[in-house]
Amino acid sequence: MxxxxxxxxxxxxxxxxxxxxxxxxxxxxxxxxxxxxxxxxxxxxxxxxxxxxxxxxxxxxDANFKALDTLINILDDMEVSAGVKVRASQILLDLSLKNREQADIISRIQNLEEMLKKQ
Structure with a gap:
């Protein structure tokens, strides 16, 4: 076969x-x-x-959105301990910073590409 x-x-x-x-x-x-x-x-x-x-x-x-919602829900949950909320906050801040850095890098690359096209 x-x-x-x-x-x-x-x-x-x-x-x-x-x-x-x-x-x-x-x-x-x-x-x-x-x-x-x-x-x-x-x-x-x-x-x-x-x-x-x-x-x-x-x-x-899809999983990223669920994970983000979970972290946000932890922050809003009055029954969750302060330590868990601090950790969720740290994760969210880290993700936010990485996202911002990536957006900046993409913007810089796009600007460089535009400059190269004009030359």
């Missing part, structure tokens, strides 16, 4: 090593490496990795 590109790509995305991926679809490691040398296969694999990354990123964004 011929292993399709999609089957092999699925195995490569879900297995931690090429050896395990090759075993899961019944190919030799050499056969997997042979496919990996083909440009169109590598392109398909990279596209699948990008798609997988987008799904993971979306789930992380």
């Amino acid at each position: 011929r292993v399709t590109d999609n089957q092999l790509i699925s195995a490569l995305l879900s297995c931690p090593t090429i050896k395990l991926a090759s075993e899961s679809v019944g190919l030799s490691e050499q056969a997997v490496y042979s496919r990996l040398r083909k440009v169109d296969f590598r392109t398909k694999l990279q596209n699948a990795r990008n798609d997988q990354f987008q799904v993971i990123s979306s789930k992380l964004e």
Whole structure:
């Protein structure tokens, strides 16, 4: 039975090593490496990795909102100890600072890119 590109790509995305991926679809490691040398296969694999990354990123964004809401709720909860509120506050302040720094860096990069385009 011929292993399709999609089957092999699925195995490569879900297995931690090429050896395990090759075993899961019944190919030799050499056969997997042979496919990996083909440009169109590598392109398909990279596209699948990008798609997988987008799904993971979306789930992380959803979890970030939940985590942020949880921290804010801890601050507002009268039954939570002062120590826990202090820790939640520290986390929120750290996240806020990192977010601000990243926004500043992105802005600076965009400004530099604009300057380079004008030259």
